[in-house]
Amino acid sequence: xxxxxxxxxxxxxxxxxxxxxxxxxxxxxxxxxxxxxxxxxxxxxxxxxxxxxxxxxxxxxxxxxxxxxxxxxxxxxxxxxxxxxxxxxxxxxxxxxxxxxxxxxxxxxxxxxxxxxxxxxxxxxxxxxxxxxxxxxxxxxxxxxxxxxxxxxxxxxxxxxxxxxxxxxxxxxxxxxxxxxxxxxxxxxxxxxxxxxxxxxxxxxxxxxxxxxxxxxxxxxxxxxxxxxxxxxxxxxxxxxxxxxxxxxxxxxxxxxxxxxxxxxxxxxxxxxxxxxxxxxxxxxxxxxxxxxxxxxxxxxxxxxxxxxxxxxxxxxxxxxxxxxxxxxxxxxxxxxxxxxxxxxxxxxxxxxxxxxxxxxxxxxxxxxxxxxxxxxxxxxxxxxxxxxxxxxxxxxxxxxxxxxxxxxxxxxxxxxxxxxxxxxxxxxxxxxxxxxxxxxxxxxxxxxxxxxxxxxxxxxxxxxxxxxxxxxx
Amino acid sequence: xxxxxxxxxxxxxxxxxxxxxxxxxxxxxxxxxxxxxxxxxxxxxxxxxxxxxxxxxxxxxxxxxxxxxxxxxxxxxxxxxxxxxxxxxxxxxxxxxxxxxxxxxxxxxxxxxxxxxxxxxxxxxxxxxxxxxxxxxxxxxxxxxxxxxxxxxxxxxxxxxxxxxxxxxxxxxxxxxxxxxxxxxxxxxxxxxxxxxxxxxxxxxxxxxxxxxxxxxxxxxxxxxxxxxxxxxxxxxxxxxxxxxxxxxxxxxxxxxxxxxxxxxxxxxxxxxxxxxxxxxxxxxxxxxxxxxxxxxxxxxxxxxxxxxxxxxxxxxxxxxxxxxxxxxxxxxxxxxxxxxxxxxxxxxxxxxxxxxxxxxxxxxxxxxxxxxxxxxxxxxxxxxxxxxxxxxxxxxxxxxxxxxxxxxxxxxxxxxxxxxxxxxxxxxxxxxxxxxxxxxxxxxxxxxxxxxxxxxxxx
Numbered sequence: 001x002x003x004x005x006x007x008x009x010x011x012x013x014x015x016x017x018x019x020x021x022x023x024x025x026x027x028x029x030x031x032x033x034x035x036x037x038x039x040x041x042x043x044x045x046x047x048x049x050x051x052x053x054x055x056x057x058x059x060x061x062x063x064x065x066x067x068x069x070x071x072x073x074x075x076x077x078x079x080x081x082x083x084x085x086x087x088x089x090x091x092x093x094x095x096x097x098x099x100x101x102x103x104x105x106x107x108x109x110x111x112x113x114x115x116x117x118x119x120x121x122x123x124x125x126x127x128x129x130x131x132x133x134x135x136x137x138x139x140x141x142x143x144x145x146x147x148x149x150x151x152x153x154x155x156x157x158x159x160x161x162x163x164x165x166x167x168x169x170x171x172x173x174x175x176x177x178x179x180x181x182x183x184x185x186x187x188x189x190x191x192x193x194x195x196x197x198x199x200x201x202x203x204x205x206x207x208x209x210x211x212x213x214x215x216x217x218x219x220x221x222x223x224x225x226x227x228x229x230x231x232x233x234x235x236x237x238x239x240x241x242x243x244x245x246x247x248x249x250x251x252x253x254x255x256x257x258x259x260x261x262x263x264x265x266x267x268x269x270x271x272x273x274x275x276x277x278x279x280x281x282x283x284x285x286x287x288x289x290x291x292x293x294x295x296x297x298x299x300x301x302x303x304x305x306x307x308x309x310x311x312x313x314x315x316x317x318x319x320x321x322x323x324x325x326x327x328x329x330x331x332x333x334x335x336x337x338x339x340x341x342x343x344x345x346x347x348x349x350x351x352x353x354x355x356x357x358x359x360x361x362x363x364x365x366x367x368x369x370x371x372x373x374x375x376x377x378x379x380x381x382x383x384x385x386x387x388x389x390x391x392x393x394x395x396x397x398x399x400x401x402x403x404x405x406x407x408x409x410x411x412x413x414x415x416x417x418x419x420x421x422x423x424x425x426x427x428x429x430x431x432x433x434x435x436x437x438x439x440x441x442x443x444x445x446x447x448x449x450x451x452x453x454x455x456x457x458x459x460x461x462x463x464x465x466x467x468x469x470x471x472x473x474x
Numbered sequence: 475x476x477x478x479x480x481x482x483x484x485x486x487x488x489x490x491x492x493x494x495x496x497x498x499x500x501x502x503x504x505x506x507x508x509x510x511x512x513x514x515x516x517x518x519x520x521x522x523x524x525x526x527x528x529x530x531x532x533x534x535x536x537x538x539x540x541x542x543x544x545x546x547x548x549x550x551x552x553x554x555x556x557x558x559x560x561x562x563x564x565x566x567x568x569x570x571x572x573x574x575x576x577x578x579x580x581x582x583x584x585x586x587x588x589x590x591x592x593x594x595x596x597x598x599x600x601x602x603x604x605x606x607x608x609x610x611x612x613x614x615x616x617x618x619x620x621x622x623x624x625x626x627x628x629x630x631x632x633x634x635x636x637x638x639x640x641x642x643x644x645x646x647x648x649x650x651x652x653x654x655x656x657x658x659x660x661x662x663x664x665x666x667x668x669x670x671x672x673x674x675x676x677x678x679x680x681x682x683x684x685x686x687x688x689x690x691x692x693x694x695x696x697x698x699x700x701x702x703x704x705x706x707x708x709x710x711x712x713x714x715x716x717x718x719x720x721x722x723x724x725x726x727x728x729x730x731x732x733x734x735x736x737x738x739x740x741x742x743x744x745x746x747x748x749x750x751x752x753x754x755x756x757x758x759x760x761x762x763x764x765x766x767x768x769x770x771x772x773x774x775x776x777x778x779x780x781x782x783x784x785x786x787x788x789x790x791x792x793x794x795x796x797x798x799x800x801x802x803x804x805x806x807x808x809x810x811x812x813x814x815x816x817x818x819x820x821x822x823x824x825x826x827x828x829x830x831x832x833x834x835x836x837x838x839x840x841x842x843x844x845x846x847x848x849x850x851x852x853x854x855x856x857x858x859x860x861x862x863x864x865x866x867x868x869x870x871x872x873x874x875x876x877x878x879x880x881x882x883x884x885x886x887x888x889x890x891x892x893x894x895x896x897x898x899x900x901x902x903x904x905x906x907x908x909x910x911x912x913x914x915x916x917x918x919x920x921x922x923x924x925x926x927x928x929x930x931x932x933x934x
Binding site: 130174 | 792857865885892933
């Protein structure tokens with residue numbers, strides 16, 4: 001029942017929002033708070049080691065497809081919590097903002113939340129695939145309806161990219177399903193079926209499955225949709241894209257690729273690691289030269305995700321745990337950054353870094369939040385980013401690949417580059433001369449400040465006391 | 475069997491209705507009552523078969539559980555079509571009753587095609603199906619394009635019928651029988667090596683002539699012009715109900731009779747699939763008119779349905795049922811919106827969502843279904859036909875190719891959605907949709923979504 005609530009409540013909230021003319025944020029907010037409560041309750045249940053939480057109902061008997069949802073790993077708990085935390089915070093942050101098509105916006109956001117929840121809960125390949133696609137549809141409409149001038153074209157590119165990946169994933173699922181002995185879509189049958197495939201078959205099957213995930217994460221060189229989409233979407237939608245949707249890709253690799261096609265993974269480990277490490281350096285260098293703040297954060301996100309992919313493919317326990325922790329923390333930190341960008345956009349009406357500056361004098365609260373969240377983003381000790389990054393490098397170094405030292409050293413350069421672009425960003429936004437003296441930059445309003453305090457609270461809490469996360473994922 | 479007789483009788487009744495009723499409303503009501511009687515008869519037939527088992531009539535027609543169930547479904551689709559379009563059908567020209575009469579005759583042909591067990595009945599079915607269509611295509615006599623469509627369709631259609639006859643003749647020459655279920659016929663097709671060359675050429679000619687009728691490339695050239703030139707009220711009928719019943723005839727012959735020698739013709743079908751998907755999808759991208767885009771989309775969708783023929787197993791029967799119905803309902807939904815528009819180009823749809831949210835949302839759901847997005851029936855339709863191909867185990871590359879082509883199809887389907895929702899404009903309508911029409915469209919969309927959640931609803 002708990003799991004049904006996690007999906008059903010956002011759907012209902014979304015539908016009610018569609019039908020509400022004024023105050024359409026209220027049903028969405030209410031639903032998201034209820035979902036948050038449910039997800040925290042389920043996290044608690046899991047944490048205390050109670051009986052596993054699962055649903056398994058017959059759906060299409062002739063296919064062997066069951067409507068199966070479950071929570072049986074710390075990673076799932078973290079992802080559900082992340083999704084459940086982000087939506088209400090975004091709604092609270094936007095609270096006083098009124099815009100056109102408000103009911104459509106909140107309705108679609110809620111539906112997107114339902115789709116994302118479904119992806120993280122699914123324990124049946126067909127259910128997983130359907131939610132994987134469904135999460136995309138509301139986001140497609142959101143990005144196309146709200147955002148910059150080129151949004152329609154850019155969003156369509158994003159949609160086609162991910163749709164191609166999804167369709168190949170469908171073919172892969174069909175083949176794996178056909179290979180199962182009991183003709184079932186259950187996760188356990190898939191693991192068994194995939195493992196029993198011959199090595200050469202797994203080698204090409206790997207790409208059918210992995211391409212969908214690589215596009216979603218996105219991994220270099222399949223990332224070209226991402227900076228444009230992040231820049232052109234309106235910032236709340238960008239939060240959904242970058243804080244949660246990219247995690248779908250990583251999550252899917254952990255749950256639906258690594259255990260299912262172990263030989264295929266082993267065969268391509270070096271290639272994938274090399275590509276993702278190229279991605280780290282390439283995206284970091286591009287981030288340094290960006291003048292648009294949204295593109296800068298977009299590239300920084302590619303770099304962070306690159307390290308997570310490389311570590312995942314190193315396939316050792318420490319690294320994988322580090323990735324799980326970092327997936328959560330990266331979501332929190334990047335949401336904080338985007339919310340600050342949203343605050344800037346609202347007040348200055350620009351995304352261009354060269355037109356900003358000197359905000360520290362005008363807006364101390366804003367600057368405190370900016371500095372702290374940016375430092376968390378570059379994984380300074382005592383912020384939440386540190387522990388995950390440390391574990392990931394440790395894991396990458398222990399990789400069985402013969403090039404593990406090279407991988408770790410080159411990926412380590414990414415940390416230095418991250419400091420360069422992040423500190424550069426702080427400098428350009430908050431310090432230096434005021435570029436436009438006519439602009440009065442109001443400091444954060446009450447609701448914005450509350451949201452950012454919550455985020456900073458999470459950052460510091462998990463920075464000082466990472467044991468909460470550690471015990472969840474181990 | 476009753477459905478065949480009743481549909482032909484209803485055709486005659488409609489012709490008399492044209493004499494009796496001068497009022498267009500009365501004619502439409504007669505047709506609507508007629509189609510619901512037909513649905514009832516089809517259900518009655520289905521009950522009969524499910525209690526008494528398969529039934530053969532004169533060694534010419536054999537109704538089994540699949541056939542009778544398919545007849546129920548396709549008649550229900552025809553009822554949906556009548557409900558959505560009856561006003562526009564009657565508005566095409568002065569011979570209102572005759573249009574309905576011709577469609578009842580076509581339905582009679584549909585039943586023959588879904589249940590034939592003799593090649594002669596196949597031929598008669600194809601002819602009963604085709605000749606009324608030539609008339610319907612040219613029914614807008616003032617319009618040159620309609621006349622052109624009719625002539626083109628007639629020439630191409632009779633050409634393909636000729637090929638069909640030639641194929642039947644060669645098959646008869648090889649086997650000495652017209653009865654596709656008889657031992658005399660099937661023993662000739664047990665092994666590829668022992669087949670006579672007459673039989674092989676006969677099979678290939680059958681493939682070609684069926685290819686013509688279902689508009690598979692490279693026999694698709696008539697399709698865009700005919701579908702585009704035909705009055706918009708008739709295009710959906712031709713592109714959906716008629717086309718999918720030819721598919722059922724296709725799979726019936728090739729599964730029951732030529733299933734064991736699939737190696738002899740499979741490669742032909744595979745090349746047809748590849749070409750059909752490529753040409754249909756790529757050409758649809760370059761269209762500026764939504765009506766013409768839908769014509770190419772119907773070619774592309776035929777490419778997917780051909781997978782059922784290619785695979786020839788139990789799953790492919792499920793696939794063809796589900797694909798037929800979801801494709802029909804989705805196309806009807808799109809055409810029902812299209813026919814309301816003044817301007818058939820993509821730009822004509824600009825801003826429709828603001829003006830007519832119900833039309834826009836139902837069209838969107840139908841387009842999602844055509845593109846194969848989950849939670850619409852179109853997803854499971856694609857799922858089943860691709861599953862059939864994967865199950866049969868060889869030539870998996872064509873499945874990968876097909877999904878890449880499906881990704882292209884998203885481009886042109888979503889262009890309509892983009893126009894309706896994201897572009898500014900004043901979409902002009904010929905007439906405001908009535909509440910009843912809106913309700914019907916919503917029900918149609920609801921059925922599509924219901925099939926996307928529980929596809930087993932319509933599978934037996």
